[in-house]
Amino acid sequence: MCLAIPGKIIEITTNDRSTALVDIMGVRRRVDLGLLAENAPVTGDWVLIHVGFAMSKISEADAQEQMRLLSMLGEAEAAVQEVTGYGLDDRPPTSQSKAGAHPAGS
Amino acid sequence: MNGSQPISAAAIRFRDAQIEMAHGAGGKASRRLIEGLIAPILYQGVSRTLSDAAHVDVGGHRMAITTDGFVVSPLRFPGGSIGELAVNGTVNDLAVSGARAEILAVTLVLEAGLETRVLEAEMRAMAQAAQRAGVLVAAGDTKVVEHGKADKMYISTTGIGRAIPGVCVDPASIRPGDKILLSGPIGDHGITILLARGELDLAADLRSDTRSVLPLVEAVAAACGSAIRWMRDPTRGGVATSLNEVALDCRLGVVLEEERIPIRDEVRGACELLGLDPLHIANEGQFLAIVGAGEAARALSALRACAGGESSAMIGEVCDEPGGTVLVSTRYGGTRVVDMLVGDPLPRIC
Amino acid sequence: MKFVDEFREPHLITKAAEEIRRLADPKHHYRIMEVCGGHTHAIYRFGLKDILPENIELIHGPGCPVCVLPMGRIDDGLAIADDPNVIFAAFGDMMRVPGTQGSPLEHKARGKDVRIVYSPTDAIKLAQTNPEKHVVFFAIGFETTAPSTALTLLRAKSLGLKNFSVFCNHVTIIPAIRAILDSPDMRLDAFIGPGHCSTVIGCRPYEWIAQDQRKPIVVCGFEPLDLLQSIVMLLRQLRDGEAKVENQYKRVVPWEGNRAALKAMAQVFELRPYFEWRGLGFISQSALQIRKEFAAWNSEQRFTVPGVRVTDPKAAQCGEVLKGVLKPEQCKLFGKECSPEHPVGALMVSSEGSCAAYYNYQHRRALVPLTMSLSA
Numbered sequence: 001m002c003l004a005i006p007g008k009i010i011e012i013t014t015n016d017r018s019t020a021l022v023d024i025m026g027v028r029r030r031v032d033l034g035l036l037a038e039n040a041p042v043t044g045d046w047v048l049i050h051v052g053f054a055m056s057k058i059s060e061a062d063a064q065e066q067m068r069l070l071s072m073l074g075e076a077e078a079a080v081q082e083v084t085g086y087g088l089d090d091r092p093p094t095s096q097s098k099a100g101a102h103p104a105g106s
Numbered sequence: 107m108n109g110s111q112p113i114s115a116a117a118i119r120f121r122d123a124q125i126e127m128a129h130g131a132g133g134k135a136s137r138r139l140i141e142g143l144i145a146p147i148l149y150q151g152v153s154r155t156l157s158d159a160a161h162v163d164v165g166g167h168r169m170a171i172t173t174d175g176f177v178v179s180p181l182r183f184p185g186g187s188i189g190e191l192a193v194n195g196t197v198n199d200l201a202v203s204g205a206r207a208e209i210l211a212v213t214l215v216l217e218a219g220l221e222t223r224v225l226e227a228e229m230r231a232m233a234q235a236a237q238r239a240g241v242l243v244a245a246g247d248t249k250v251v252e253h254g255k256a257d258k259m260y261i262s263t264t265g266i267g268r269a270i271p272g273v274c275v276d277p278a279s280i281r282p283g284d285k286i287l288l289s290g291p292i293g294d295h296g297i298t299i300l301l302a303r304g305e306l307d308l309a310a311d312l313r314s315d316t317r318s319v320l321p322l323v324e325a326v327a328a329a330c331g332s333a334i335r336w337m338r339d340p341t342r343g344g345v346a347t348s349l350n351e352v353a354l355d356c357r358l359g360v361v362l363e364e365e366r367i368p369i370r371d372e373v374r375g376a377c378e379l380l381g382l383d384p385l386h387i388a389n390e391g392q393f394l395a396i397v398g399a400g401e402a403a404r405a406l407s408a409l410r411a412c413a414g415g416e417s418s419a420m421i422g423e424v425c426d427e428p429g430g431t432v433l434v435s436t437r438y439g440g441t442r443v444v445d446m447l448v449g450d451p452l453p454r455i456c
Numbered sequence: 457m458k459f460v461d462e463f464r465e466p467h468l469i470t471k472a473a474e475e476i477r478r479l480a481d482p483k484h485h486y487r488i489m490e491v492c493g494g495h496t497h498a499i500y501r502f503g504l505k506d507i508l509p510e511n512i513e514l515i516h517g518p519g520c521p522v523c524v525l526p527m528g529r530i531d532d533g534l535a536i537a538d539d540p541n542v543i544f545a546a547f548g549d550m551m552r553v554p555g556t557q558g559s560p561l562e563h564k565a566r567g568k569d570v571r572i573v574y575s576p577t578d579a580i581k582l583a584q585t586n587p588e589k590h591v592v593f594f595a596i597g598f599e600t601t602a603p604s605t606a607l608t609l610l611r612a613k614s615l616g617l618k619n620f621s622v623f624c625n626h627v628t629i630i631p632a633i634r635a636i637l638d639s640p641d642m643r644l645d646a647f648i649g650p651g652h653c654s655t656v657i658g659c660r661p662y663e664w665i666a667q668d669q670r671k672p673i674v675v676c677g678f679e680p681l682d683l684l685q686s687i688v689m690l691l692r693q694l695r696d697g698e699a700k701v702e703n704q705y706k707r708v709v710p711w712e713g714n715r716a717a718l719k720a721m722a723q724v725f726e727l728r729p730y731f732e733w734r735g736l737g738f739i740s741q742s743a744l745q746i747r748k749e750f751a752a753w754n755s756e757q758r759f760t761v762p763g764v765r766v767t768d769p770k771a772a773q774c775g776e777v778l779k780g781v782l783k784p785e786q787c788k789l790f791g792k793e794c795s796p797e798h799p800v801g802a803l804m805v806s807s808e809g810s811c812a813a814y815y816n817y818q819h820r821r822a823l824v825p826l827t828m829s830l831s832a
Contacts, residue, residue: 006459025375052575062707437466440503452548
């Protein structure tokens with residue numbers, strides 16, 4: 001629900017690694033790392049910031065995977081339609097209706 | 107004006123029992139106060155619509171006059187100070203009314219206990235800003251009030267000038283299809299002040315954009331003066347408030363294209379972090395112009411060729427519907443209404 | 457802006473919108489609830505309703521922690537603020553919320569020391585720099601925000617601060633969802649699940665919604681592509697007759713949640729036996745109170761609060777709008793007696809409130825043909 005935005009850690013500012021300086025598009029704010037004590041971030045990591053606390057580390061890999069899925073939207077359906085059209089799939093040929101019943105690969 | 111005419115009680119539509127902070131924020135509440143109480147009693151206006159500046163006839167000479175009050179905390183901030191705002195603000199009010207400021211009168215209200223060096227610094231700032239803007243400070247007044255009765259220093263400036271030849275700003279001439287120009291990136295001033303107050307523990311390399319926009323206005327005037335329908339400096343309440351005002355006044359709609367609106371990364375970052383809309387943030391060195399469609403490209407080139415106008419952009423246009431409303435559209439076809447501010451923009455966490 | 461702009465990519469948004477149109481059965485009217493006020497705000501801010509097909513109806517849920525606070529709790533907080541020795545610190549979201557004697561901002565205008573803070577740590581700083589005053593922090597929020605308050609209380613204790621306390625109004629999200637599903641007026645197909653709340657509680661707490669209630673739920677991010685992708689995922693589940701919890705917001709939400717955050721919350725808070733929610737009535741085990749080991753930092757222990765129950769004005773339909781039974785514009789007061797300028801209820805002033813979102817982003821608007829061309 002609440003407003004939380006990504007920021008990059010540019011400096012860990014306390015010896016006990018409890019506070020960091022975070023950069024959001026050139027705006028800098030001290031952020032408490034206490035909620036990430038079990039998986040402490042390092043300089044260069046991206047974190048999600050809410051009310052001055054880092055809530056979570058942002059996974060670049062997951063973000064990229066998500067972008068990949070998004071860019072493939074619609075293509076997976078098209079690929080399966082092609083395959084079934086050639087009879088290479090053992091399901092009966094589908095109709096071209098919008099609400100297709102074949103499970104598309106996600 | 108017949109001084110003995112009674113003021114009609116029916117003309118007063120302002121019903122609030124007392125004045126609140128929102129009435130000074132430049133948004134809806136301010137408008138209600140002015141239209142509902144101040145204007146009906148005081149205003150013997152020469153134009154149909156309320157604006158900051160007025161062009162009047164004095165003994166056969168056409169003059170422009172405006173006045174403005176400056177209340178800001180802290181007094182000094184990256185990029186400027188209250189003194190500069192006081193000069194530039196009034197010069198800009200005249201500029202966007204289509205006039206070149208020539209003379210300023212200054213009123214200072216000082217809080218007892220204010221350090222002399224602070225006052226001196228502001229006087230120097232005003233003197234420098236006046237020189238840069240090409241205005242002469244010709245008259246003034248100073249009052250001192252008890253400690254606690256003013257927030258260090260309030261400044262009021264009144265400016266007088268003459269119409270820029272070839273420019274006749276008239277919102278009644280606005281038509282659907284007219285284009286909206288913006289002179290530069292939004293939000294620099296408001297965010298700088300917010301950060302300078304130090305309460306939010308944010309740092310950024312930002313400065314107030316306070317400056318005289320007169321050279322830019324004159325550049326547009328020279329390129330296509332007769333095609334300028336309307337101009338405004340989007341100060342308190344931001345671009346959204348100024349455009350809402352003109353949309354309401356001329357009962358037409360405004361559509362902005364979000365990605366064309368120039369904004370610095372740091373302003374964007376601060377706004378995202380604090381949950382603020384950059385369109386509501388104050389600017390002190392920008393102006394909006396509505397220009398006839400045929401001349402808009404030329405006006406924009408003239409602006410961009412001017413020193414300080416390089417980031418100017420055409421950000422939207424006037425449309426028929428929905429009347430009195432400002433819309434922002436995205437590249438993918440989403441739109442939202444941008445309303446006038448109610449009170450000051452407040453940071454949010456939700 | 458990294459991790460933001462990519463999820464606002466126009467051509468991907470268009471693609472996702474097309475996929476939604478392809479998946480949505482034209483014979484079905486879909487009723488999907490976004491629980492969280494942040495999603496309501498995002499939907500309006502990004503104009504997403506313009507690109508969704510007509511037969512997908514998004515219903516706004518009660519996940520606005522400001523909106524669900526009854527007026528009496530605001531009054532309680534402001535009663536503390538009226539103490540001349542108190543600096544009352546709260547998030548900006550609270551500032552315009554009306555109590556019976558005005559909002560925090562109005563109290564400030566009357567000379568009370570009311571300050572806006574961005575973080576509870578700022579409130580601690582206020583206490584440290586103003587030793588002669590007592591700083592009261594008005595804590596609000598679901599499980600997203602509660603851990604930060606918890607860490608702040610731990611810090612106040614370790615610093616031995618004598619002039620700092622928290623007025624705790626944290627609420628929990630699952631009881632709110634349960635109340636919606638228990639409501640006889642509600643017919644819903646699926647849920648867009650809370651995003652940031654889930655970074656703390658994880659995805660497991662939603663499993664009963666899928667398993668017992670047979671409703672799909674997708675934990676969703678806050679950018680336009682997040683919302684659209686989540687709708688795609690929900691439509692696929694509905695098409696395939698499935699009901700499961702899925703995590704669309706993987707880049708940020710761990711399935712198991714944030715253990716350190718949950719630990720801090722358990723250390724500092726316990727569940728109130730019951731708490732009154734605007735519109736949903738008294739719900740048991742739905743809100744947090746500060747444990748007695750931290751009594752010295754609990755504003756309700758340090759001060760006496762009136763604790764008066766204040767019911768909403770009869771004509772106001774805040775409760776029904778909160779539950780999604782009524783749309784904002786269907787409330788009799790909407791746009792007339794109740795507007796952002798003079799709000800009757802919190803839904804009109806909270807940035808996450810559905811009334812505010814509708815009023816600010818949608819109201820008075822006709823569909824504008826977007827054929828303008830800016831050739832410069």
